[in-house]
Amino acid sequence: MSLAAAQNTDVTDSGVFGQTMGLVAATLGFLTLGAYLGRHLGGGPSLVCFILGFLCLIGMNFARGATGAALGLLFATGLFLGLGLGGGLSAYASADPGAVWQSAAATALFVGALGALGYGIQADLSGGYRVLFLLLLALIVYGLITLFVSMPAGNVIYAVLGLGIFGGYTVLDFNRLRRADGGDAPSIAVGIFLDVLNVFTFFLQLFGRGQN
Numbered sequence: 001m002s003l004a005a006a007q008n009t010d011v012t013d014s015g016v017f018g019q020t021m022g023l024v025a026a027t028l029g030f031l032t033l034g035a036y037l038g039r040h041l042g043g044g045p046s047l048v049c050f051i052l053g054f055l056c057l058i059g060m061n062f063a064r065g066a067t068g069a070a071l072g073l074l075f076a077t078g079l080f081l082g083l084g085l086g087g088g089l090s091a092y093a094s095a096d097p098g099a100v101w102q103s104a105a106a107t108a109l110f111v112g113a114l115g116a117l118g119y120g121i122q123a124d125l126s127g128g129y130r131v132l133f134l135l136l137l138a139l140i141v142y143g144l145i146t147l148f149v150s151m152p153a154g155n156v157i158y159a160v161l162g163l164g165i166f167g168g169y170t171v172l173d174f175n176r177l178r179r180a181d182g183g184d185a186p187s188i189a190v191g192i193f194l195d196v197l198n199v200f201t202f203f204l205q206l207f208g209r210g211q212n
Contacts, residue, residue, distance in 0.1 A: 016180050017119075023071070023189035027078035028196065034082020039090035046084045053080035060190055070186040077190065081197065092208050099208035106207070107200040114167050115192075118174035125175045132168050139165060159205040162198065170195045 038049065056077040063069040093100050118125070139161055146154040173191040180188055 016185060017177060020177055020185045020189050020192070023074060023185055024192050024196070027074055027189065027193045030075045030078035031082035031197065034079040035086040035089050038083035038086025041083065041087050046087050049080045050084035053077050053084060056080060057190065060187065067186065074186050074190050078193065092204060096208055099204060102207045103200055103203035106203045107196060110167065110199055111170055111196055114170040115174040118171035119178050121175055124179065125172050128168065128172050132165055132172070135165050155205060159202040162202040166195050166198045166202070
């Protein structure tokens with residue numbers, strides 16, 4: 001590869017990285033806005049917002065060829081999930097504000113470290129998505145079991161396992177970002193956004209486990 005070609009590749013890669021992370025930051029902004037607006041929502045409206053957020057996620061799978069629609073659905077996902085989380089986050093912040101800030105800081109360090117690891121690996125790690133998906137299904141089953149069967153430190157185990165799984169997703173998503181082009185930015189951004197959101201909620205379970 002010539003020097004000019006290598007420089008052009010580096011510029012392209014940095015452009016895709018910046019575009020994708022900009023979308024992640026914007027979606028987190030919509031999440032924060034939704035959490036603020038939904039801080040007084042009850043259980044029913046919060047559930048409806050969660051459902052709308054997941055419908056937007058599903059819609060993104062059908063909008064990959066339409067950048068404008070994909071971006072709209074991406075930001076709507078952040079907003080609706082924020083509305084759904086607003087009441088719970090408000091309760092945590094009222095009972096133990098330190099748990100929220102500790103979770104946010106731990107999330108930034110956790111995602112930053114694993115994201116750098118994944119982005120720095122040149123090999124294609126996409127084969128790991130299937131393994132992580134199966135592990136995620138197993139975690140969901142475990143979570144359902146703990147709803148009906150009392151287990152010592154069950155919530156802590158659930159949170160630690162969740163961090164391990166979504167830590168793996170973070171590595172794979174940033175590795176995918178390394179090899180992506182501009183058209184993949186919205187789909188990769190939603191993956192990284194979900195990594196950040198899930199890691200934050202798992203840390204919140206750990207740091208706020210003393211609260212009801």
